[in-house]
Amino acid sequence: MAPHGKELSEDLKKRIVALHKDGLGYKKIAKTLKLSCSTVAKTIQRFNWTGSTQNRPRHGRPKKLSARAQRHIQRLSLGNRRMSAASIAAEVEGVGGQPVSAQTIRRTLHQIGLHGCRPRRKPLLKMMHKKARKQFAEDKQTKDMDYWNHVLWSDETKINLFGSDGVKRVWRQPGEEYKDKCVLPTVKHGGGSVMVWGCMSAAGTGELQFIEGTMNANMYCDILKQSMIPSLRRLGRRAVFQHDNDPKHTSKTTTALLKKLRVKVMDWPSMSPDLNPIEHLWGILKRKQEECKVSNIHQLRDVVMEEWKRTPVATCEALVNSMPKRVKAVLENDGGHTKY
Template sequence: MSKLGPIRHFPSPVSCDSLVLQGLRCEWGAGVLHLVTSLSHSLILTGHWKFNMAPHDKELSEDLKKRIVALHKDGLGYKKIAKTLKLSCSTVAKTIQRFNWTGSTQNRPHHGRPKKLSARAQHHIQWLSLGSRRMSAASIAAEVEGVGGQPVSAQTIRRTLHQIGLHGCRPRRKPILKMMHKKPRKQFAEDKQTKDIDYWNHVLWSDETKINLFGSDGVKRVWRQPGEKYKDKCVLPGVGSVMVRGCMSAAGTGELQFIDRTMNANLYCDILKQSIIPSLRRLGRRAVFQHDNDPKHTSKTTTALLKKRRVKVMDWPNMSPDLNPSVGHPQTEGGGVQGLEHPPAP
């Protein structure tokens, strides 16, 4: 430090820009420059130093642009002009280059209407939408208007979100799984992943469904006026539906059983005796029966019957209707199974 001499105290405030650092680089060298740079960041954070450059998000006034051009014509360089007007060298250079190319200090006209939202507002919109995925565009617009005071339409919010890759979509539905459900599902997958194709060929899958004789269960709407609730054009005909229980395996479909009254454990045992167990016997001695954990299926009466008939039942995890291949197979308009009135024997 003796060769460099004592470091003088800077006056307050000090202009902290590239010109100061360039001067320090020439006078002191790279080592001391690194020390001063680190010190400057600390002083800036504590408020002892401040920047004197123009904000980057604001356009220079025409008077300031003309002063830059006039000083350049007088022979001043970019650095001296920047130091005199307290601007960055890049701003001065761009202003003079634009004047040399176009002969004017005015910016070229922009294409289309200027953006209504600033970059900060767009970031705030993205933050709100990612923080609450179910927040509507109208709610986001109200939130943005409350923070910035600028009225924004819901369509502007949607357009902004589309530009950053966010689109309004209908959410997928899935069962509500807790840890008590996830562990058995994982254990089920680990136990069954080692089973060969011969094992799965001997599994009899079963399920029940409702068949609509006409129409579907989908929600439909009609336009009507007060007092037209029971007008012929405003009602939907309902012919009825029927509940059935069937089964299937790799060999084909099993016998189909129609349900004409409320299902309980005794009725389910009758269905097992009449159709399910006979279909299971056709798969041989290695047959495995699958049904879900409905209370009627796990009742003492049903468990005793399956044990008495020596039926091997597959352990089935809770909240797993998607694991049954018979769910969602060929359906009618109403969501039931079709073509099983006279099923072939497996």
């Protein structure tokens, strides 16, 4: 016997009708096809009434929200992207008087292509930052790869002993939240970290230097003389040096030193880490460091230096090759944030 409620195929319905037309009764048809008599009877009666074995259209449960209410929900969510589903439900109920659950709001937003996502963390861009970024992109949009290949990119970053400061996720089953593999170990005072200054170009990684204590303009000038200049010279006379607008980088002491050394410095828009390919190289370095399971600062320094030197030239080259796309993305977003 077929399970209760199971939909019959069109072929099976047509066989029922054909057997009935041949003169067989409900019981014989049911026995032949191993169906219940009621199923056979309903199929034949539906055919006699409608002249077809196909089911009539099913309308289902009517929508709780009207088209007007759905448009109102869409306006609220697009007007305030951080408004929760519960807040939108309360707003809709306050206007229309109709109680709506937060789940209904989520389902409605999903139908129009809106989904709750973790917002990307990006620097705060003011109008002057957007204008500067757009101007930079306009000036550089005609530069070919020969220009970008002669740029020495630089930056500072902090590398933690116990991983990054970002949000971590783990795959786990119910009841596994306290297993060793599913927890993120923490230590008092963060476990320690190191600050590093590094540089790179399309030809590969340059010098990497650890920063002891708080870096000031004088310390930065020492780094430039000891680590930046040797890396810059390897790029030839056409080399251009890039660093951001940190006060130590734009101080009178630093500016005077770079002028004395006759270093060509790229004009750089503030709040633009997405335009600096070395930012992605830091991410690669930190992921490599996390895989090594270091337990103290000395091991951390050794691993960081080793992984930095082992970085393939192809990785640096690929990052620099993305510069035309980065510039184009800034222009397309009118100086705003990009995916990089």
